[in-house]
Amino acid sequence: MAGTAFTPSILSRPVYAGLVSRGATPAIMLAEGEGALALMALADHDPAVMGHAHIIHIPAGTGHGAALQALGPAMYHEGPTLPAVLPRLRKALGDAHMGTALYIAGTEGVIGQVTAEALAAGVAAGAISTEHHGGAARRMQCVHCKGITEDVVTDPFICSHCGLSLFVRDHFSRRLGAFQGVCVDAETPGQIPAMQEIRP
Amino acid sequence: MTLRFNDETFRGDYTYHNSAAAVRRFPFPFDQDSYMYSVNIEPHRPTRAGSVFEHRFDVDEHYVAEMQDRAITLADDPLRCQSLPHMELAGWDFLELVMVCKSEDYPDMFTLHRDGDRWHWINRPLGIDQRFTFMDTSTLPCGPLEYIGRQTQGDHALLDQREGNLWMDAGIVTSQADWSLDFNIGMNFFEWHAPVPKAHELGIFQRALKFLTNVQQGKPSRRLNWTMTVNPRLDTSPENYHKWGPEKRTITPENVGAKQYLRVELQSFYRLPRSNALVFPIRCYLISLEDLVTVPKWGRRFHRVLRDLPDELAEYKGFAVNRSMIVDYLARFDDGAETSAGIFPD
Structure with a gap:
């Protein structure tokens, strides 16, 4: 499953193509709510992706925490809201080396903000992979x-x-x-x- | 050239007006009796003495009043001038371009003395006499883009070129046709044009981008664009839409000739030498319908263009609600006669 299908729209409207493995490189993964399912599917498709992964998880009322930890990421953190995990995310982005992959899965607001943080930190747009899960808010x-x-x-x-x-x-x-x-x-x-x- | 500057306003009592000479030199944007998007780009070289195409940065009778209006808008909303950190060099490139062009094209109004990096700029219409060190922002009252943007008619976007695309990474924008610099800053060429209907499907933006990324130093280009504005208002920004929006509904068959304006943008494109950025000046010209129809060719042609325009374009350009009144008014000036080729009066 590659996330929500959106009605075609204008070119500035983001499209979320679904998470695609960039292999066994360092990775920052942020999953909100049902976005955890996207990380599980990613790991299922390519287990090597988890070896250097830092997962930041915002459950948002879902119960996928144990399953995400079981994927064996190098680092795992769970936080209650995006504002609560932002300091940790910014530190991770600031510490990231060239070639670090960023995977984001969740609602549109979270994908948008995390993408904006990453671009501001100098992450190349091509290193960011996104997948939409959750409501249309x-x-x-x-x-x-x-x-x-x-x-x-x-x-x-x-x-x-x-x-x-x-x-x-x-x-x-x-x-x-x-x-x-x-x-x-x-x-x-x-x-x-x-x-x-x-x-x- | 002796120029008298109008004492006029672009808001409130709207005392903006065009002299007879300004009407004659107005950049009427239609070279035939119908309109559809096209990549209508041509070299920006001196064309027709007295026309708006004669000089690289046209200075006209509205100069001083437009700069006063810009100062009001910037005081109200400083976010109308922004520059991402990597665009400082492009700002200096732009300042140099304007100062060199204006001092060469209008030596009676502008003077530039250069002694290495020690520059002396005199702008007589605005009463400015500034000595500064080129490339040293601490020697100017504000950044180079804002400094020269406050002395140059038209909005100015600085476009960074990378990844085969153009990025709107800086600008000074106070006379825009309803788009927000604060929202669009950082977007690429396709993203900031995304809301434009039809043109993407026609391949306009792909071709335009290809052209623009190949613009060379010393070979600027230009095109005309247009829309419609009620009252001679420069600041038709989305930020203030809830303030000027109600004015759009004040058009009546009796006042349409005086209150409805054709708004034309003379857009030009220059490659900048140090930054390799493009500067994109968007110069706004306003003319009331009653002034426009004093040129018979324009009255006839404008009627035909607006009568036959696709609904989608009238909607996008924001005048669909007043279109029938505008077309009815213009019909009175269209006797069905043939019109000559080109944009200039007969």
């Missing part, structure tokens, strides 16, 4: 106040910072790890369309 930046709203599941939605009603664009910034939200009633203040659930 999006991480959105309000273009007006610049605040980020996590786990957006409706379109439009209300910016958690400035309170404007924003529509959900497919335009995505890898630097920010976020989609763009734009005021939905800018031209006709107060006329806000009914909220729809976001689909993959």
Whole structure:
């Protein structure tokens, strides 16, 4: 299984091609929730990938911790949320040598933020492999106040910072790890369309 | 050349206006009676005395007021000028390009003295007299991109070239047609153009990128692009969309000629010598419909272009809601006569 299939969209919208082994090289692996299944499938396909792997796992209510540890990674860490594991991730990225592979599996918000951290740390885009698991919730930046709203599941939605009603664009910034939200009633203040659930 | 600078505003009371001479030299972007995307790139060499193509960086009657408007926008939102750390050298390249071009093309307005790396820049219209050390940012009041960007009409993106692609890694952007530098900074050529409909399928961006990555030093290129704007507003940014958006719904059949503007971008592309980056100036020209139709050829042609434009493009360019009023207004200036080839007035 190579993760969620998304509706084809514009070119800035990320696609998550599924985890592909880069062999027995040093690797940082971050799995959130059902993204753990992607690491298990990866190890099943190529057991050599785990020998130099540092797994950072955010269970998010799932119970895959023991199974991930059983894959035999060189390092294993479990943390409650992405903000909680960020210091460790940044240290790992900062310490990483040229040629270190990065595997990310989980929801779109987590993939986006971890990718942004990696790019900022100088990891080449081609060294990053991603796979989407979980709901279609999006991480959105309000273009007006610049605040980020996590786990957006409706379109439009209300910016958690400035309170404007924003529509959900497919335009995505890898630097920010976020989609763009734009005021939905800018031209006709107060006329806000009914909220729809976001689909993959 | 003696130029009188207009006392005018691009917000609030919108006192922006074009003189009769500015109307005649307006860069009307349609060379035929219909429009579709194309890679309409040509060499940016001096063309037609008095036209906007005569000089490399056109300075016109709006110069001083545009720079005042830019200062207002930057004070309100400093994120409109950003430069990723590796783009400092490209910023110096750009500063040099503008100072050399303007002092050569407009010696009455701009003077540049160079003694090694000790430079002296005089900008008479803006009352600036600056001595500084080239490549030493501590000798300027701000970074080189912002410094010269505050003295040069048009938005400016600095594009890094690597991996066979162009990356928008720096810019000063205060007169944009609804795109965000803060959101797009760091994107590659295909990513920042992603929201444009149809053009990807037509292969426009693949061909344009191929062309742009081969632009050589001393051989700049240019193209025209266009959209529509209600009121002569430079800052049609997504950041402030909730502030200017309501104005888009104030068009009536009575005021459409005065309030609806054609917005034309003169885009040019220069290879920079030290950084190998491209600088991409996007110069905005605004003309009201009632001024535009004073050139009969333009009135006829613009009517035909907008009448026949695919709905998707009117939607993307943001004027679908006012399109019928615009077309009805322009129809009054289209007698069905043939139009001559090319963009210039007869």
